[in-house]
Amino acid sequence: MTLARDSIARAGRTSSAGLWTRVWTSRWCYLFMLPSLVLAGMFTFYPMVMSWYFSFLDWSGFTSARTFVGLDNYRELIGDPLFWDAFGRSFLFVIVAVPIRLVLALLVAILLNNQALKLAPVFRTFFFLPVVTTAAIVGIVMTFVLSPYRGPVNQALVGLGLIPEPIDFLGDPHTALWTVMAVEVWKNFGITMIYWLAALQTVPRIYYEAAKVDGAGRFQLLRYITVPMLLPFAAIIVLLTANATLHVFAIVQAMTRGGPYFATQVIEVYIYQTAFAADQVGGVPRLGYASAAGCFFGVVVMVIALLQVYVARKAAQVRAQLVNE
Amino acid sequence: MVTVERSPTQPVTRRRPRRRFRITADHVPMTLISVVLLAVCFVWVYPFLWMVSSSIKTNAEVFSGLGLFPKAIRLDNYVRAWHDAHIGDYFFNTVFVTVTSIVISVLAVSMMGYVLGRYRFPGKRVVIGLLAAAVFLPEGYTIIPIFDLINKLGLQDSLWGLALAEAGGAHVVAILLFAGYFSQLPKELEEAAMMDGAGFVRIFWQVYLPLAKPVTATAIILQFMHSWNDFLLPLVLTLNKPELRTLSVGIYSFQGEYFTDWSGMAAAATIGLLPIIVVFLFLQRYFVEGIAGAVKQ
Numbered sequence: 001m002t003l004a005r006d007s008i009a010r011a012g013r014t015s016s017a018g019l020w021t022r023v024w025t026s027r028w029c030y031l032f033m034l035p036s037l038v039l040a041g042m043f044t045f046y047p048m049v050m051s052w053y054f055s056f057l058d059w060s061g062f063t064s065a066r067t068f069v070g071l072d073n074y075r076e077l078i079g080d081p082l083f084w085d086a087f088g089r090s091f092l093f094v095i096v097a098v099p100i101r102l103v104l105a106l107l108v109a110i111l112l113n114n115q116a117l118k119l120a121p122v123f124r125t126f127f128f129l130p131v132v133t134t135a136a137i138v139g140i141v142m143t144f145v146l147s148p149y150r151g152p153v154n155q156a157l158v159g160l161g162l163i164p165e166p167i168d169f170l171g172d173p174h175t176a177l178w179t180v181m182a183v184e185v186w187k188n189f190g191i192t193m194i195y196w197l198a199a200l201q202t203v204p205r206i207y208y209e210a211a212k213v214d215g216a217g218r219f220q221l222l223r224y225i226t227v228p229m230l231l232p233f234a235a236i237i238v239l240l241t242a243n244a245t246l247h248v249f250a251i252v253q254a255m256t257r258g259g260p261y262f263a264t265q266v267i268e269v270y271i272y273q274t275a276f277a278a279d280q281v282g283g284v285p286r287l288g289y290a291s292a293a294g295c296f297f298g299v300v301v302m303v304i305a306l307l308q309v310y311v312a313r314k315a316a317q318v319r320a321q322l323v324n325e
Numbered sequence: 326m327v328t329v330e331r332s333p334t335q336p337v338t339r340r341r342p343r344r345r346f347r348i349t350a351d352h353v354p355m356t357l358i359s360v361v362l363l364a365v366c367f368v369w370v371y372p373f374l375w376m377v378s379s380s381i382k383t384n385a386e387v388f389s390g391l392g393l394f395p396k397a398i399r400l401d402n403y404v405r406a407w408h409d410a411h412i413g414d415y416f417f418n419t420v421f422v423t424v425t426s427i428v429i430s431v432l433a434v435s436m437m438g439y440v441l442g443r444y445r446f447p448g449k450r451v452v453i454g455l456l457a458a459a460v461f462l463p464e465g466y467t468i469i470p471i472f473d474l475i476n477k478l479g480l481q482d483s484l485w486g487l488a489l490a491e492a493g494g495a496h497v498v499a500i501l502l503f504a505g506y507f508s509q510l511p512k513e514l515e516e517a518a519m520m521d522g523a524g525f526v527r528i529f530w531q532v533y534l535p536l537a538k539p540v541t542a543t544a545i546i547l548q549f550m551h552s553w554n555d556f557l558l559p560l561v562l563t564l565n566k567p568e569l570r571t572l573s574v575g576i577y578s579f580q581g582e583y584f585t586d587w588s589g590m591a592a593a594a595t596i597g598l599l600p601i602i603v604v605f606l607f608l609q610r611y612f613v614e615g616i617a618g619a620v621k622q
Contacts, residue, residue, distance in 0.1 A: 132612060135554060152371070152391050290466055291469055
C-alpha cells in the first residue's frame with residue numbers, strides 16, 4: 001500500500017522521544033481517525049464478528065429467543081440441497097457472465113482507447129450509464145421490457161422474424177437464469193470497461209511507436225504489447241468482476257425474486273429468503289441458519305480471492321520481466 | 326436514429342475485399358466504427374428511453390409498439406405515482422438518507438485520509454492492517470447484525486438509523502484516494518499556517534481540505550451512488566415500516582400492489598432514476614475516477 005511509504009514523515013521530530021510522548025503529540029491524529037474507526041467498527045467489524053456468532057444460534061426472528069446450537073446450522077447446511085443448488089447457480093453465474101463481460105468490455109475499451117475515435121467520450125458515457133442507475137428499479141423496468149405480452153424486446157424479435165412467437169424470458173424456468181445473467185452483464189458492463197480503460201492508459205505509448213517502427217501490425221501490437229502489459233491488471237479486474245457478480249441480490253430479487261421454481265435463486269436470494277421472507281414460502285424466518293450460509297459462502301469467496309491475488313502477483317512478476325527486457 | 330445506420334461510409338469497406346485479413350482498427354475508417362458504436366449505444370440505453378417515454382403515455386399505448394414518441398403527453402401518470410403511490414414521500418426519504426450519509430461519511434473519510442496521508446504516529450500500521458482486513462476478511466451475512474444494532478440503538482423508527490448505516494462501513498477506496506492526494510500536497514502550506522497560529526483542525530479545514538476538491542467530489546459521488554441506489558439495507562430496515570421506504574424499496578413494493586398500472590410504474594421509475602442520471606451526466610468524471618480508483622490502488 002502506498003500509505004506505508006509516508007512521503008511526509010514526521011519521524012525526525014519525534015522518533016527519539018518515548019512512546020507515550022509520541023502518542024501524546026499525535027493526539028489529534030487519533031481524534032481525527034475516531035469517526036471513521038467508529039463507523040468501520042459499527043458497520044464492518046462488529047457485523048463481521050456477530051454474523052459468525054449468529055451462525056451458531058437457533059434464532060427465528062428478532063424478537064424471539066436465541067439458543068446456542070454449536071455447529072448444527074453448518075451440519076444442516078451441508079446436507080441442504082436448496083443451499084447447494086443456490087450455491088451452484090451463483091458460480092454458474094460467475095463462470096458464464098464474467099468471461100463474457102471481461103471480453104466484451106476489453107474489446108470496447110480497446111476501441112474507445114483509440115485516440116482517432118473522436119466520439120469516444122460520448123460512447124463511454126452511454127456504456128457507463130446503466131452502472132449508475134438503481135439496480136432494483138432497473139430490474140423492475142426490465143421485467144416490462146422483456147415482457148412476453150407485447151414487451152419491446154419480444155416485439156422487436158418477432159418483428160425481425162428471429163423468433164416465431166414471444167418468449168417469456170423471465171417466466172420460463174429454462175430461460176430465466178440466462179436472461180438475468182444477460183441483464184446483469186448489460187447493467188455492470190461499464191464498470192469492467194472503465195477498469196480496462198484505466199489499465200490501458202498505463203501502457204506507455206512509446207512501446208507502440210517503437211513496435212510500429214519495427215513493422216508490427218495491429219494484431220501483433222495487441223498480442224505482444226497490449227495483452228502482456230494488461231496481464232497484472234487482468235488478475236485484479238477478474239477478481240473485482242467475479243466478486244461483484246457473486247453479489248447480484250438487488251437486480252435478481254427485483255426481476256424474479258428467485259423464481260420461477262427457484263430457477264434464479266442465487267445464493268444471496270436464498271439467504272435473504274431464509275432470513276427475511278420465510279413467510280412467503282410458508283416457513284419461519286431462520287436468522288442463525290441464514291448467517292451460517294452467509295459465513296460459509298464468505299469463506300469460499302475469500303479462498304477464491306486469495307488464489308486470484310496469488311495469480312496476480314505472478315502476473316506482475318511476468319510484466320516486470322517484460323519491462324526489463 | 327435508425328437512418329443513421331445507412332451511412333455513406335459503407336462502400337469504403339467494399340472497396341477492398343481482398344485485404345480482408347488485414348482489415349484492422351487502423352484500416353477501417355473511424356466513421357464506420359463510430360456509426361456502428363452509435364447504433365449499439367442507442368440499443369444499450371433503449372430501456373431507459375422506453376421507460377421515460379412510457380411514463381408519459383397512456384396504459385393502453387405503452388405496449389402498442391416500439392415507438393418512443395407518445396400521441397399525447399400524459400403527466401397524470403406522475404401525479405398518480407407521486408401522490409397515490411407515495412413516491413413523493415419515498416423521494417424525500419431517499420434525499421434525506423443520501424444527503425445525511427454523504428455528510429457523515431465524507432467528513433469521516435477525509436479526516437482519516439488526511440491523517441494517514443500526512444502523519445506518522447504510533448499504531449499507524451495497525452490502522453492500515455484493519456483497512457486491509459476490511460477488504461479481505463469474509464463478510465458473513467452482515468445485514469442481520471446491522472439490523473440488530475440499529476434496533477439496539479433505538480433508531481429503527483426513524484430515517485437516522487438508515488442514514489447512519491448507509492454512511493457506515495470501512496470506505497477503504499475513498500480513504501486511500503484521500504490519503505494519496507493529501508500525501509502529495511506540499512508541507513510548506515502547513516508550516517506557513519502554523520506560523521500564523523493555526524491549529525491542527527484549522528490547518529485541515531481551511532488549508533488542506535479546500536485543496537482536495539477533486540477527491541472530495543469523487544468521495545461524495547461514490548457515497549451518493551451507494552446511498553441512492555442501495556436496496557438490501559433499506560429493504561430490511563424498513564420491513565413493516567412503509568413510511569420509511571426509499572425509492573428503490575418503494576418502487577419494488579409498488580410492483581406487487583399496482584401491477585397493471587405500467588405507465589404509473591414507469592413514472593415512478595423515472596422519478597427514481599432521473600436524479601442520478603442527471604448528476605452522472607454533469608459530473609461523470611468523478612464517477613469514472615471513483616470506479617477506476619479500485620484498479621489503480
